[in-house]
Amino acid sequence: MAGTETRQRRHLLQIRLTAEEAARIADAADRAGLTAASFARERLLEGRLPRSVRQPPVDRTRLGQLLALAGQIAEDLRGLVRRPLDPGHRPIDPGAIEACLDTLRDLRDGVITALGREP
Structure with a gap:
């Protein structure tokens, strides 16, 4: 059984909601x-109760933008990997790899910020 045996809130209140109400x-x-x-x-x-621990609000719009950025990074990396397979290919540019890594760092920092934390 999860939790603690000294739990103070032992009573459960259940209500039925429509999908719209729940949303x-x-x-x-x-x-x-x-x-x-x-x-x-x-x-x-x-409001007459001990305060719950607040969760930082999630910036859903920013997370959507970051998801699109992750797709762009994947596409860029896929292009870098496939380039040597093409006839007459040029060597992989280290600057292109560094640019992908920089974008990944920005993505990581953006996700952390959107989740309400400090990068």
């Missing part, structure tokens, strides 16, 4: 930096 609650909780359960608890008890 609205999930979006509101995400904007507040809370889980859906913590958000519901806070709203139902009108």
Whole structure:
């Protein structure tokens, strides 16, 4: 059994929601930096409860941009790998590899920032 035996919140409240209601609650909780359960608890008890640990809000738009950047990096690397297979190929430019690595570093930093952390 996971968790601790000294758990203070032993009672469970379940509600049925439509898909739209569940999505609205999930979006509101995400904007507040809370889980859906913590958000519901806070709203139902009108904020009179010990504060939950807030999750940093996730910048979904930025993560989408970073996902596109990851695709671009993959395409660039794929081109570098295939180049020696083409007849009359030129040697791989070390600058092109360095540019891919720089973009990967930017991608990593962007993901960390979008998740609300310091790179």
